[in-house]
Amino acid sequence: MIHNLPWLFLLLPLVVAAIDWVCFNKHPRMAATLSLLSAAGTFGLCIAYLTGLQTGTPGIYTWMPCSVEQLCLHLGLVMDPLAMRMMLVVTGIGLLVHFFSIGYMKGDSSNHSRYYAGLSIFMFSMSTIVLADNLAMTFIGWEMVGFSSYLLIGHWFDKASAADAAKKAFITNRVGDFGFLLGILLTLGLFGTMNFADMAGKAAGIPTAVLTVTIVCLFCGAVGKSAQFPLHVWLPDAMEGPTPVSALIHAATMVAAGVYMLVRLQVSMGAEAFTETACCIIAWVGAITAVLAAIMAVQQDDIKRILAYSTLSQLGYMVMAVGLLAGEAAMFHLYTHAWFKALLFLGAGAIIVCCHHEQDIWKMGGLRKRMPLTVLCFMMGTCALIAIPGFSGFFSKEAILEAALAKNPTFFWIGAGVAALTTFYMLRLCIVAFMGPARDHGAEHAKEAGFTMALPLLVLAVMAVISGYAFIANDLVPFNGFHAHGFELGLPFYVSMGSLAAGILLALAVYGLGNRTRDPLAGNFISKALRNRLYIDALYDKVLIGGLQQAFAHVIEFLDIYIIRGIICQTLVWFTVRIGYLCSWIQCGSLRAYTLVSGIGLVILILLLANQF
Amino acid sequence: MFETSLCQILFYVLAALAVLCAAGVVGYRNPVNSAMCMAVCFAMVAAIFFGMGAQFLGIVQLIVYAGAILVLFLFVVMMLDIHNESKSRGSLVHAAICLLIAGFFAGIISWVSISLPGAKDNTCPAITLCESAGELLIGDAHQVKEAPAAAPQYGGCLPELNAAAAARMENPSISDADAAKATSIPDVKLLGKCLYTHYNIPFVILGFALLSGTVGAVALARKIRKD
Amino acid sequence: MIPLAHYLILSGILFSIGLAGVLIRKNIIVVFMCLEMMLTASNVALVAFSRAQGTAGVPVYDAQVLSLFITGIAAAEVAIGLALIVAMFRARRTVESSALNALKD
Numbered sequence: 001m002i003h004n005l006p007w008l009f010l011l012l013p014l015v016v017a018a019i020d021w022v023c024f025n026k027h028p029r030m031a032a033t034l035s036l037l038s039a040a041g042t043f044g045l046c047i048a049y050l051t052g053l054q055t056g057t058p059g060i061y062t063w064m065p066c067s068v069e070q071l072c073l074h075l076g077l078v079m080d081p082l083a084m085r086m087m088l089v090v091t092g093i094g095l096l097v098h099f100f101s102i103g104y105m106k107g108d109s110s111n112h113s114r115y116y117a118g119l120s121i122f123m124f125s126m127s128t129i130v131l132a133d134n135l136a137m138t139f140i141g142w143e144m145v146g147f148s149s150y151l152l153i154g155h156w157f158d159k160a161s162a163a164d165a166a167k168k169a170f171i172t173n174r175v176g177d178f179g180f181l182l183g184i185l186l187t188l189g190l191f192g193t194m195n196f197a198d199m200a201g202k203a204a205g206i207p208t209a210v211l212t213v214t215i216v217c218l219f220c221g222a223v224g225k226s227a228q229f230p231l232h233v234w235l236p237d238a239m240e241g242p243t244p245v246s247a248l249i250h251a252a253t254m255v256a257a258g259v260y261m262l263v264r265l266q267v268s269m270g271a272e273a274f275t276e277t278a279c280c281i282i283a284w285v286g287a288i289t290a291v292l293a294a295i296m297a298v299q300q301d302d303i304k305r306i307l308a309y310s311t312l313s314q315l316g317y318m319v320m321a322v323g324l325l326a327g328e329a330a331m332f333h334l335y336t337h338a339w340f341k342a343l344l345f346l347g348a349g350a351i352i353v354c355c356h357h358e359q360d361i362w363k364m365g366g367l368r369k370r371m372p373l374t375v376l377c378f379m380m381g382t383c384a385l386i387a388i389p390g391f392s393g394f395f396s397k398e399a400i401l402e403a404a405l406a407k408n409p410t411f412f413w414i415g416a417g418v419a420a421l422t423t424f425y426m427l428r429l430c431i432v433a434f435m436g437p438a439r440d441h442g443a444e445h446a447k448e449a450g451f452t453m454a455l456p457l458l459v460l461a462v463m464a465v466i467s468g469y470a471f472i473a474n475d476l477v478p479f480n481g482f483h484a485h486g487f488e489l490g491l492p493f494y495v496s497m498g499s500l501a502a503g504i505l506l507a508l509a510v511y512g513l514g515n516r517t518r519d520p521l522a523g524n525f526i527s528k529a530l531r532n533r534l535y536i537d538a539l540y541d542k543v544l545i546g547g548l549q550q551a552f553a554h555v556i557e558f559l560d561i562y563i564i565r566g567i568i569c570q571t572l573v574w575f576t577v578r579i580g581y582l583c584s585w586i587q588c589g590s591l592r593a594y595t596l597v598s599g600i601g602l603v604i605l606i607l608l609l610a611n612q613f
Numbered sequence: 614m615f616e617t618s619l620c621q622i623l624f625y626v627l628a629a630l631a632v633l634c635a636a637g638v639v640g641y642r643n644p645v646n647s648a649m650c651m652a653v654c655f656a657m658v659a660a661i662f663f664g665m666g667a668q669f670l671g672i673v674q675l676i677v678y679a680g681a682i683l684v685l686f687l688f689v690v691m692m693l694d695i696h697n698e699s700k701s702r703g704s705l706v707h708a709a710i711c712l713l714i715a716g717f718f719a720g721i722i723s724w725v726s727i728s729l730p731g732a733k734d735n736t737c738p739a740i741t742l743c744e745s746a747g748e749l750l751i752g753d754a755h756q757v758k759e760a761p762a763a764a765p766q767y768g769g770c771l772p773e774l775n776a777a778a779a780a781r782m783e784n785p786s787i788s789d790a791d792a793a794k795a796t797s798i799p800d801v802k803l804l805g806k807c808l809y810t811h812y813n814i815p816f817v818i819l820g821f822a823l824l825s826g827t828v829g830a831v832a833l834a835r836k837i838r839k840d
Numbered sequence: 841m842i843p844l845a846h847y848l849i850l851s852g853i854l855f856s857i858g859l860a861g862v863l864i865r866k867n868i869i870v871v872f873m874c875l876e877m878m879l880t881a882s883n884v885a886l887v888a889f890s891r892a893q894g895t896a897g898v899p900v901y902d903a904q905v906l907s908l909f910i911t912g913i914a915a916a917e918v919a920i921g922l923a924l925i926v927a928m929f930r931a932r933r934t935v936e937s938s939a940l941n942a943l944k945d
Contacts, residue, residue, distance in 0.1 A: 588941070589940075589941030589942070590937070590938055590940075590941055591937035591938070591940050592707070592863070592864075592866060592937055592938060595862060595863050596707065596710065596711060596714075596863055599711065599714045599715075599859065599863050600714065602714070602718070603714055603717055603718070606718075606721055610721070620842070621842055624842050624846075628846075628850045631850070631854065632850070632853050632854065632857065635853075635854055635857040635858070635877055636857055638857070638861060638870070638873055638874060638877060639857055639860055639861035639864060639865065639870075639874065644867055644869050644870055647870050647873060648873065651873050651876070651877065654854075654877065654880075655880060658854075658880055658883075658884060661847075661850070661884065662884075662887055665847075665887050665888065665891050666891065666899065667887045667890070667891070667899070667904055667907075669904075670883070670887060670904055670907055670908065670911075673908065673911055674880070674883070674911070677911055677914075677915055678876070678880065678911070678914075681915070682876065682914070682915060682918050685918060685919075685922055686869065686872075686873060686918075686922070689869060689922050689925060689926065690869055692926075693869075693925075693926070693929050693935065695867065695869065695935055707864070708864045711860050711863035711864045712860055712864070714859070714860070714863065715856040715857065715859045715860035715863070716856065718852075718855070718856045718859055719852050719853050719855075719856035721852075722848065722849070722851075722852025722853075722855065722856070723848075723849045723852055723853075725848075726844075726845040726848035726849050726852065727845050727849075729844070729845065729848075803901060804901055804904055804905070804908075807901040807902070807904075807905055808905050808908070811902075811905075812905050815909065816909075819909055819912045819913070822912070822913065822916050823912060823915065823916045825916075826915075826916030826917070826919045826920050827916075827919055829919075829920050829923070830919040830920050830922070830923035831923070832923075833920065833923035833924055833926075833927050834922075834923040834926045834927060836930075
């Protein structure tokens with residue numbers, strides 16, 4: 001019995017979500033408490049396992065049995081360090097976000113029970129992805145996180161933009177999931193198994209081209225879920241959801257699931273399964289995403305959108321590292337990024353609440369004096385993000401840059417350039433929002449956030465600083481046998497210091513110390529293009545939705561109207577009507593006719609019976 | 614035997630009258646005439662029942678059918694003041710088809726009856742009241758004596774009758790007078806005994822059915838108040 | 841001695857005439873009378889069987905009891921049926937079955 005304890009990771013949030021949804025629909029406080037307790041419970045369980053609790057191998061359940069053993073759908077849990085430490089990130093940030101939500105949602109009039117149920121469903125589905133021992137179960141979790149993300153982005157569904165964003169996120173993810181499903185089926189066909197544990201060494205002997213296609217198909221899933229170019233469009237829009245949700249789902253955990261899945265595949269299939277072409281594609285997609293997102297972030301005004309593009313950019317980093325076969329560095333960055341990006345988002349959430357739901361950084365300003373604690377925590381996160389030495393982000397970014405330099409210097413220089421851009425736009429955000437005078441009355445009356453919001457910020461700020469150091473990272477980075485490299489001076493260090501310095505200087509030169517009232521870079525052609533996201537969304541709207549989809553819709557409509565309705569349905573209707581008229585004389589309504597017919601029936605019955613003898 | 618032939622003639626005359634009156638029920642277009650024909654028909658059937666020794670059923674047939682039910686019919690016909698049936702187009706064809714069906718049905722029944730085992734000869738005879746009971750008894754007893762185990766049941770559900778009949782089989786030399794005495798056990802008494810012992814519960818249920826029928830009739834026929 | 845077959849044929853003829861009446865006649869009261877006639881025909885057959893199955897001058901009384909039950913049920917049926925006819929006549933001022941075609945429209 002005790003060996004099934006890990007199933008609690010999945011069942012606890014699921015049951016709590018059901019209870020929240022069904023029983024506590026009218027009792028938001030109870031729902032919040034229950035969700036918080038479930039998050040705390042899973043977090044505690046996770047800590048217990050990491051500190052050496054042993055309960056044996058968890059049981060495997062056959063969900064859909066099949067006569068062919070390979071096609072059976074099993075539900076099993078994998079409990080290696082990669083999974084368990086990832087669970088620590090998920091449950092840890094999940095717990096803090098639950099806690100933060102209590103303060104954040106206080107003044108909100110929407111149904112809180114629905115919100116907490118959504119969070120619990122998310123915790124369940126994310127745990128399913130992390131702990132899944134086969135690709136089918138991963139896929140189940142994969143769809144479930146998409147669903148919970150849909151619920152939570154559209155939490156304020158009466159706002160049209162939120163409803164649209166939820167729909168956009170869901171549909172864009174479908175595109176990636178289609179490839180992912182193909183990839184899973186190809187894997188099943190080629191490897192003969194969906195179980196991660198059985199995949200090792202089976203890649204040998206499979207033709208390189210086929211293997212490439214398989215890996216690229218699987219990568220499609222990651223492209224959708226981790227919002228890589230060209231499916232990155234949903235993530236900035238997803239910021240319509242409540243900010244704690246953005247922190248948990250769209251910064252720290254769910255969007256990292258793609259990276260986690262790729263690393264899990266790399267670990268279980270072996271690096272040799274990732275062919276050169278596949279790696280090249282993965283790395284380039286990551287690099288392009290990193291660069292594009294960083295450029296677009298430069299001209300955003302919404303504080304959450306800046307962070308969203310920054311997330312995109314950092315995810316591009318991780319995917320690039322996976323493409324360079326540096327799974328260790330990717331997971332390291334995923335881990336540090338989870339802490340400091342959750343910190344940044346929660347900080348942004350606190351600022352938004354305190355500025356009376358104002359998200360435009362040009363309407364903030366001077367927050368340094370009014371919310372010192374929040375701003376300090378936010379600055380910690382910024383320092384980690386822009387990789388100032390001594391903060392956690394520095395170590396992980398350094399690991400990626402080193403790996404890039406060793407494999408392919410092109411990616412190294414791309415990474416360095418993105419780092420400079422990152423520094424620039426994050427400092428732009430900080431200078432505009434925190435320095436100088438308040439530019440709007442919302443920012444003038446800002447007050448320090450309450451206890452429930454401050455505590456998670458403090459905890460995350462501490463993690464943002466210390467989580468990169470070897471003594472912690474060695475025990476907590478989600479990777480089997482992770483070992484932090486000793487820090488050493490070298491080309492990567494000098495280049496990243498150079499890009500950091502360039503970013504800082506550029507930001508100071510453009511924005512001064514917060515005295516500008518409007519963006520000096522705005523107004524020109526490039527800025528307009530960047531603000532419009534390089535017209536990629538518009539292109540999708542025009543070409544894919546307006547062109548292809550409409551053309552397809554016209555064809556379907558033609559088939560619908562002329563073939564199905566016109567020929568098939570009309571013919572059927574005509575025949576039915578004729579047969580109906582033919583038959584209607586039977587229903588003449590005359591009692592005598594009915595008795596006559598029953599009399600004839602009697603005769604026929606007797607004749608039939610007589611034939612029997 | 615004279616008596617036997619008289620009995621037969623009587624039966625055929627009664628049967629012919631019954632069939633004739635039945636045809637009258639269908640044939641007359643005035644419902645009052647139909648009802649009258651039905652009364653005669655039922656009376657003939659009652660007479661045939663008497664001829665078969667089922668005196669009680671005959672009386673019931675007379676009282677219930679020819680008496681109560683028929684009066685009820687007549688009463689309704691008179692009360693509703695129903696005129697002759699209207700003629701409608703194609704009714705002749707309709708009637709022809711219906712007669713064909715009915716004729717076919719009658720033919721089938723006749724054919725089945727005739728081809729029943731022992732229906733044509735007298736191995737499965739219907740005993741009429743006019744026949745000498747003792748004569749028949751002796752004849753039957755001979756038959757049974759040849760195959761004693763073949764007919765263990767005589768009086769249906771009345772075991773004492775069975776015992777009496779069995780005893781008579783053992784000793785066929787019982788006098789004709791005694792045998793006549795045996796058959797002169799009143800029909801009503803035997804039927805009543807059977808009804809009130811073996812069929813007691815169904816009989817009670819039948820009573821309830823009649824009661825609910827009466828209540829239902831009142832509920833249906835009473836004037837429905839508009840308010 | 842009259843063979844059993846003759847009783848059965850009588851019963852069959854009565855039954856068939858009743859059936860013909862049910863099919864032919866439009867007046868529901870007459871149809872109802874014909875139904876009663878069909879029940880009586882079955883009584884004739886039952887009593888004949890009761891006699892034929894018995895020996896020693898004693899009929900099988902089960903059949904006669906069944907026949908008695910039929911008579912009783914027929915009485916109840918007549919009561920209900922005539923009540924229905926009266927109710928119908930009140931609603932439609934007719935007892936012709938050809939007029940009962942409201943369901944058609």
